[in-house]
Amino acid sequence: MRDKLTLKSTEIAELLNQFKGWLMGRGLSRARRSFILSHTRKFLEERGGVISKEALEAHLQGLDVSPRSKENIRSAIMQFVRFLREIGYDVPQNLLPRIEESEEELIREFGEWLELEGLAPRTIYVYKLHAKKWLEWCHLREIDPLFATEDDARMFLLEVKHRPGRGHRSDQLKPRALGAWINDLRKFYEFLAWKYKIANNPFRGIKSPKREKKLPTALSIQDIEHIFEAAQQISLEHYALVRFIYASGTRIGECTHLLWKDLDFRLNQAVIRSGKGHKDRIVFFDDETARVLKQLKREKRATRGDFVFHPSVKVLFRMIEQISERAGIKFRSTDLRKSLATHMAELGIPIQDIQHIMGHERLETTGIYIRLRPEHVRQVYREFWRRRRRGR
Numbered sequence: 001m002r003d004k005l006t007l008k009s010t011e012i013a014e015l016l017n018q019f020k021g022w023l024m025g026r027g028l029s030r031a032r033r034s035f036i037l038s039h040t041r042k043f044l045e046e047r048g049g050v051i052s053k054e055a056l057e058a059h060l061q062g063l064d065v066s067p068r069s070k071e072n073i074r075s076a077i078m079q080f081v082r083f084l085r086e087i088g089y090d091v092p093q094n095l096l097p098r099i100e101e102s103e104e105e106l107i108r109e110f111g112e113w114l115e116l117e118g119l120a121p122r123t124i125y126v127y128k129l130h131a132k133k134w135l136e137w138c139h140l141r142e143i144d145p146l147f148a149t150e151d152d153a154r155m156f157l158l159e160v161k162h163r164p165g166r167g168h169r170s171d172q173l174k175p176r177a178l179g180a181w182i183n184d185l186r187k188f189y190e191f192l193a194w195k196y197k198i199a200n201n202p203f204r205g206i207k208s209p210k211r212e213k214k215l216p217t218a219l220s221i222q223d224i225e226h227i228f229e230a231a232q233q234i235s236l237e238h239y240a241l242v243r244f245i246y247a248s249g250t251r252i253g254e255c256t257h258l259l260w261k262d263l264d265f266r267l268n269q270a271v272i273r274s275g276k277g278h279k280d281r282i283v284f285f286d287d288e289t290a291r292v293l294k295q296l297k298r299e300k301r302a303t304r305g306d307f308v309f310h311p312s313v314k315v316l317f318r319m320i321e322q323i324s325e326r327a328g329i330k331f332r333s334t335d336l337r338k339s340l341a342t343h344m345a346e347l348g349i350p351i352q353d354i355q356h357i358m359g360h361e362r363l364e365t366t367g368i369y370i371r372l373r374p375e376h377v378r379q380v381y382r383e384f385w386r387r388r389r390r391g392r
Helices: 009-024 030-046 053-061 067-086 103-115 121-140 150-161 175-196 221-234 236-248 287-300 313-327 333-346 351-358 363-369 374-391
Strands: 004-006 050-052 269-272 281-284
Touching: 009 030, 009 067, 030 053, 030 067, 050 053, 053 067, 103 121, 103 175, 121 150, 121 175, 150 175, 221 236, 221 313, 221 333, 236 281, 236 287, 236 313, 236 333, 313 333, 333 351
Parallel strands: none
Antiparallel strands: 004 050, 269 281
């Protein structure tokens, strides 16, 4: 194994020109490309075209800059080393970063790194799952993940989109789900960049697919009442679950953390602890929902420290599916939340108040949730023309 590579002065200029084009193809900003080229040129000039681990360390040691700047410069020069490797040069192996840990250990470290960013456990689980699938794909094809290319990434995403069982176009992975894979694996390479001081991110230049824009729909008041009736036919807990989600606008995942001590029946409100974004908030519910919850508490003989609903989100999802099947109406728990926002908007409640009830940080998110039904819009439009004619 060779420990150094020496470039001839006559070939350096041509290589740097090719390197410039290679960087442009990586989707890097103009400032970043300029930084990489400048420091690569300085390194080659100072070291007489010699590329080795010793030459790189000596070059970095001689720089009067901060440790963080040195790491950025190291990363820049390593981009050139990677470029040389891709075009066929026999670069010193001890210069190239290597993954020493097992796949399980690397994924575990990735999860711990994500925990420091304050992500929810369910979100971390999905990130780790996607990273694991990518590493398995690379291993089967003998691709080093640290040096994977954008072409590798695109090939992987194509297989994800058309994975076994998706034989028809309508069964392909939806744009939103495919976009999640891209975003999650970009984050994985941010972790690898932090751990191995690399700048490679094969998913950086891949744009997330555009989401399909469909006409918004919401459950009608009649649909909601029919769902309530179906839930009552199954069990009191089924009824309490859908009633509480619709009445309060609570997310189904938040329901799994709800304790009886979090409910205040004097004010008909509940404290949602560690909701989305790890934030607490207060939600409200109506008298009928309060009556049902009180009855459920009596039947369960629950204490203040007990869970109101089952603490497993999978169990709650299954309960929603059972209600959907009994009612003959296809819906998810999020449809109940969106329907609440829509029904409030149709009654003229200000969107800022709806935003607070839904627990949204951004008003734009609430705007997405509000799905005014075509018949309501039609009625408002006709009322506008009636008033306009009377105003003449």
